[in-house]
Amino acid sequence: MRKLLVTLLATIALPTAVNAKETCNFVSEYYPDVTIEVDNLKGYFVNGFGNLKYKNKPMMRFHTGISNGYGGQYFHFYKLEKDSEGKDQYIKTGKVVSIIGDQVTTGTPKDKRKSGKVKVFFPDLGSGYYYSLSNYSQPEKDGRFGGRTKAITAVLKASDGFFVPDKICKEKFVYYRWD
Secondary structure, eight states: OHHHHHHHHHHHHSOOGGGOOOEEEEEESSOTTEEEEEEOOTTOSSOEEEEEEETTEEEEEEEEEEOSTTOOEEEEEEOSSOOTTSOOOEEEEEEOEEEETTEETTTSOGGGOOOOOEEEEOTTHHHHHHHHTOOTTOGGGOTTTTTOOHHHHHHHHHHTSEEEEOHHHHHHHOOSOOO
16 A cells, blocks of 8 residues: 555646746857747647746846837846845836848738848847846946956856747747748
8 A cells, every 4th residue: 555655646746748848048149058948838828938048057137028018028137136125126128120121020021022031139138138137236246347347248248139939839839831
């Protein structure tokens, strides 16, 4: 009886394929150590949640989705930690710009569309991240100046460029595309 109980408990406790966490990635086009890893959560049809990472170390939290109405696709980047009241600390919020080849996906007429590499851009993420690094009370830890690390520099450079989705992210989280 005891073996049966142990076996039953072990079976329940072990992760199964149904509970397995799947992820996909957006990789910086020119700084491949900078990625956005997105969890593929079932039940979230148009929302993606994850982290922007440098060499697999989380640097910021990430969220994307589709606005109601004309809005288009949006992004939010947050600091990893919440503020003293438990609220998210926004770094930057804005529109996601999807590109195929050299064409913007939402503004290219159907008869002008060409195939190409799918990329996304997060306008103003670089400046938002830069100003989120300020620490006036401890200048030596100010990520803009005294506390600048290789990770911060790489994320800043990648933030002003394109991110290329893998196949899963392209299908699930690049909402406006024809390729």
